[in-house]
Amino acid sequence: MAKKDERYYRKQYKNQKILRRDKETLKAMTKCHYLAKEHFDRMKFSNKSLNRFLKMGVIESVEKIDKHSNDTVQLYRLTDYGKDYYRREINPQESFYSSTGHEHDLRVADVYTELYSTGVPFEWKTERELQQDFKDRIDEIRERDYNQAEQMLNDYRAGVYSSPDFAYSIGGETVMVEVITGSGTYTESHIQAKTDFGNQLGHTVQFIK
Numbered sequence: 001m002a003k004k005d006e007r008y009y010r011k012q013y014k015n016q017k018i019l020r021r022d023k024e025t026l027k028a029m030t031k032c033h034y035l036a037k038e039h040f041d042r043m044k045f046s047n048k049s050l051n052r053f054l055k056m057g058v059i060e061s062v063e064k065i066d067k068h069s070n071d072t073v074q075l076y077r078l079t080d081y082g083k084d085y086y087r088r089e090i091n092p093q094e095s096f097y098s099s100t101g102h103e104h105d106l107r108v109a110d111v112y113t114e115l116y117s118t119g120v121p122f123e124w125k126t127e128r129e130l131q132q133d134f135k136d137r138i139d140e141i142r143e144r145d146y147n148q149a150e151q152m153l154n155d156y157r158a159g160v161y162s163s164p165d166f167a168y169s170i171g172g173e174t175v176m177v178e179v180i181t182g183s184g185t186y187t188e189s190h191i192q193a194k195t196d197f198g199n200q201l202g203h204t205v206q207f208i209k
Helices: 004-012 020-032 037-042 047-056 080-089 102-117 127-142 146-157 188-200
Strands: 059-065 072-078 123-126 166-170 173-179 204-208
Touching (some): 047 059, 072 080, 123 127, 173 188
Antiparallel strands (some): 166 173
């Protein structure tokens, strides 16, 4: 149940136009999950807009521990209401990124907001969308070679192919990206599975920390 103050602000701001910059920042949150204040600044998302969406319960602030410094960091994400709000007011077909952990998500947000800050148009796909592209690719192959498609599907289910975290496209060129975080290291088989996934779709894969 929404808190009284949230209901009040939702009613107050009901007819207020959503600015283009606000739409773009909320979209970034659907693609990255967690954003920090520096990401808002990079997207020129105003404190006024942030405070409005916090009051409405569209965005919530959460505290996380930075494992490197042990400092508490303030992060922001869409609430469940915020996701419904985004689908209702901006894009009913939006695919939301599934969080992997705040440190991982912040690295994703770094890439997204850096691309945005260049002013060059780009397209972005989440891991879920890439997985669907891969399944579509299998369906295309099935039309001309059923056995090859079934082998590819079985290999995918067995982990021979594994989707990177996201992809971005600029000027017709697509790059897939896998974020490596944590103390563990990726095995050669993990890296190969990501690379082969990209190869099947005709794209290179970058690994970043």
